[in-house]
Amino acid sequence: xxxxxxxxxxxxxxxxxxxxxxxxxxxxxxxxxxxxxxxxxxxxxxxxxxxxxxxxxxxxxxxxxxxxxxxxxxxxxxxxxxxxxxxxxxxxxxxxxxxxxxxxxxxxxxxxxxxxxxxxxxxxxxx
Amino acid sequence: xxxxxxxxxxxxxxxxxxxxxxxxxxxxxxxxxxxxxxxxxxxxxxxxxxxxxxxxxxxxxxxxxxxxxxxxxxxxxxxxxxxxxxxxxxxxxxxxxxxxxxxxxxxxxxxxxxxxxxxxxxxxxxxxxxxxxxxxxxxxxxxxxxxxxxxxxxxxxxxxxxxxxxxxx
Numbered sequence: 001x002x003x004x005x006x007x008x009x010x011x012x013x014x015x016x017x018x019x020x021x022x023x024x025x026x027x028x029x030x031x032x033x034x035x036x037x038x039x040x041x042x043x044x045x046x047x048x049x050x051x052x053x054x055x056x057x058x059x060x061x062x063x064x065x066x067x068x069x070x071x072x073x074x075x076x077x078x079x080x081x082x083x084x085x086x087x088x089x090x091x092x093x094x095x096x097x098x099x100x101x102x103x104x105x106x107x108x109x110x111x112x113x114x115x116x117x118x119x120x121x122x123x124x125x126x127x
Numbered sequence: 128x129x130x131x132x133x134x135x136x137x138x139x140x141x142x143x144x145x146x147x148x149x150x151x152x153x154x155x156x157x158x159x160x161x162x163x164x165x166x167x168x169x170x171x172x173x174x175x176x177x178x179x180x181x182x183x184x185x186x187x188x189x190x191x192x193x194x195x196x197x198x199x200x201x202x203x204x205x206x207x208x209x210x211x212x213x214x215x216x217x218x219x220x221x222x223x224x225x226x227x228x229x230x231x232x233x234x235x236x237x238x239x240x241x242x243x244x245x246x247x248x249x250x251x252x253x254x255x256x257x258x259x260x261x262x263x264x265x266x267x268x269x270x271x272x273x274x275x276x277x278x279x280x281x282x283x284x285x286x287x288x289x290x291x292x293x294x295x296x
Binding site: 009010011012013015016019055057081082083084085087088103104105106107109 | 159160163164166213216217218227230231233234237238240241242244245251254256
């Protein structure tokens with residue numbers, strides 16, 4: 001069973017991403033609207049996969065990624081953001097992001113990214 | 128008729144031409160966001176310069192730019208268009224404006240602004256967080272040096288407009 005932490009200040013974007021996760025049988029989804037509350041949840045509950053936005057109030061997505069990595073966790077983190085410029089992508093990867101998806105995206109783009117990670121994580125937890 | 132033809136025809140009129148720095152990036156961004164996130168095409172109906180004090184439709188999302196490009200971009204929609212767009216994004220019908228509809232429209236503008244900023248003729252402006260306001264015939268004041276541009280679109284959900292009030296430094 002894959003447990004996902006979904007972080008975005010937009011409830012709309014969380015709903016869009018959640019629909020794709022549910023398609024792949026992921027129903028253990030915890031949601032947070034900013035990096036600070038997400039990191040608090042991350043410290044108290046184990047997660048297999050983190051999906052986060054970049055631009056959020058309080059703690060932004062890059063700060064969240066750095067905090068997770070500094071805690072010693074190697075959990076896969078996918079960033080879904082409007083930040084499309086190359087320096088931003090490089091900054092995210094250097095911070096420890098595992099995968100990156102630029103908004104706007106097609107439902108097919110999102111589903112293929114989600115499928116890649118969820119099927120991989122499900123295989124690991126089953127094995 | 129493609130967008131370039133529409134703009135070319137409008138520029139033969141008497142009104143000032145819209146700011147070309149903004150038209151292409153934002154038109155492309157609107158088209159891309161509607162196509163990918165909502166699954167419906169949009170058509171640019173008109174691109175023109177706008178007043179410094181622009182009159183808005185029923186529901187308006189506003190986002191600020193800072194850095195080498197500063198100012199405001201506003202997405203303004205009639206009530207019916209706003210509800211249709213929100214339904215497409217949220218996956219459920221809302222019969223009237225509420226917090227979730229506001230969030231959907233704010234996120235829509237956030238994606239439009241984000242997609243456009245990657246193609247602006249300046250380096251890496253920063254985006255603020257979107258704000259959504261209601262009230263037909265209310266006005267928005269753009270920065271004094273912004274030379275605002277208005278893009279009017281038609282979609283399957285109805286018409287809407289994008290105001291671009293940005294200035295380069």
